[in-house]
Structure formats: C-alpha cells, structure tokens
Amino acid sequence: xTETLHIIIAGGGEVGLGAARVLDDRGHNVTIIEPDPSxxxxxSDAYVGTVIEGDAARPSVLAQANLERSDVVAALTDDEASNxxxxxxxxxxxxxxTVLRTSAPPGEEYDAFVDGTVFPEAFGARAAANEITGAxxxxxxxxxxxxxxxxxxxxxxxxxxxxxxxxxxxxFPRGSLIIADAAGGRIGGPDTVLEPGVRxxxxxxxxxxxxxxxxxxx
Numbered sequence: 001x002t003e004t005l006h007i008i009i010a011g012g013g014e015v016g017l018g019a020a021r022v023l024d025d026r027g028h029n030v031t032i033i034e035p036d037p038s039x040x041x042x043x044s045d046a047y048v049g050t051v052i053e054g055d056a057a058r059p060s061v062l063a064q065a066n067l068e069r070s071d072v073v074a075a076l077t078d079d080e081a082s083n084x085x086x087x088x089x090x091x092x093x094x095x096x097x098t099v100l101r102t103s104a105p106p107g108e109e110y111d112a113f114v115d116g117t118v119f120p121e122a123f124g125a126r127a128a129a130n131e132i133t134g135a136x137x138x139x140x141x142x143x144x145x146x147x148x149x150x151x152x153x154x155x156x157x158x159x160x161x162x163x164x165x166x167x168x169x170x171x172f173p174r175g176s177l178i179i180a181d182a183a184g185g186r187i188g189g190p191d192t193v194l195e196p197g198v199r200x201x202x203x204x205x206x207x208x209x210x211x212x213x214x215x216x217x218x
Contacts, residue, residue, distance in 0.1 A: 006070045010056030010086045011077030012043045020048045031065045057085040067094045074099040087114045155199045159218040163196040175205035
C-alpha cells in the first residue's frame with residue numbers, strides 16, 4: 001500500500017489545483033496555500049484539501065499548514081522567485097522534501113537547493129504536439145536523460161512491417177521496448193502480436209525513434 005503523504009501546495013492556480021486533485025485521488029492529504037481570497041474560496045468549494053488563505057512565502061503562513069508534520073512542500077505559483085522563497089523557508093523550518101515550479105526547462109540552476117523541479121510548460125507543449133500530429137502517435141511521457149528516453153502510444157497501421165507479427169518475429173532495435181497495449185491489458189512479451197489498428201505503449205531512446213515508427217507505422 002502506498003504511504004499517505006502530507007503535502008503542502010503553495011499556489012492554487014490551475015497547476016496547483018490540478019496537482020492537488022491528482023494527489024487527492026491517490027489518497028494523499030493536501031493543503032493548498034493561496035493568497036487571492038476569491039481563488040481561495042473557489043478552492044475551498046473544490047473540496048480537494050485544506051485551504052489556507054495567505055502568502056506561502058511568509059513563514060507564519062507556512063507554519064499554519066502544519067509544516068513540521070508535512071512530507072513535501074511544492075511551490076507551484078507562476079512566480080519563480082516566490083516559489084524559491086517558499087522552498088528555502090520550508091527547508092529552514094522543517095525537514096521536508098521541496099519541489100519548485102520553474103519558468104524555464106529544468107537544469108542545474110536549482111538542483112543544489114531543492115529536491116525537484118517542475119516545468120509545466122513542457123507538458124503543454126507535448127499536448128499541443130499530440131494534437132498537431134493527429135491520431136496514430138501520442139507522446140505519453142518524456143523521461144529525458146542523455147538517451148532522450150520517451151514513452152509513446154503508437155497505433156499500428158495495416159501497412160506497417162510489424163503489423164500482424166509477434167514480437168519474436170520482429171527485430172526491434174536495441175533501445176526500445178513494447179510495454180503493453182494501450183488498454184494496459186498485458187505486458188508485451190515474445191508472443192505478443194502487433195495487431196493493426198491497436199495502440200501500443202512503447203518506450204524508446206531518441207536515436208531509434210525513426211526505426212520504431214517505420215516498423216509500427218510504415
């Protein structure tokens with residue numbers, strides 16, 4: 001059973017509220033700190049966690065959220081400087097994991113100061129790319145790293161070289177893995193047949209992406 005975490009989210013905008021909903025669905029305890037009174041009222045009506053009206057960058061407000069009993073502080077406002085201040089204050093006041101929302105792609109700038117960074121715009125760009133490219137291929141997650149590992153959902157076409165063949169019959173390149181069909185019905189194995197019209201989850205390194213697409217899409 002997953003451990004229930006006590007999480008403080010600084011900033012109740014769309015990013016903060018979205019994260020709170022996901023965390024609440026997963027059974028974690030969430031407290032949102034939001035400075036705007038009307039937004040705080042809206043968050044209270046959303047019933048996704050405890051809502052505190054105030055500026056999370058102020059230690060006195062952070063303390064109201066039972067910081068010492070919390071596991072994580074995620075600063076998710078659209079003000080990067082404020083997010084950094086929240087994380088620094090939290091670390092001085094308690095032993096907690098800190099996550100900072102940045103306005104630029106994650107790099108080394110904050111690595112020495114916080115435990116994790118979030119760059120929501122990357123997910124927005126991914127969603128846009130999914131819509132632009134249309135049906136057939138959908139990016140699920142970009143793991144990153146020096147190999148550019150990515151998880152995508154790919155629909156096998158009728159004309160694809162791999163269509164109708166099992167994984168043991170198709171020579172997929174090193175650096176790729178058929179995880180499962182998109183419905184999650186079964187982990188891919190040697191006898192998994194790649195059915196035309198069916199979507200599959202594929203993990204692949206960047207330098208073999210074209211080869212994978214050629215095998216599954218033709």
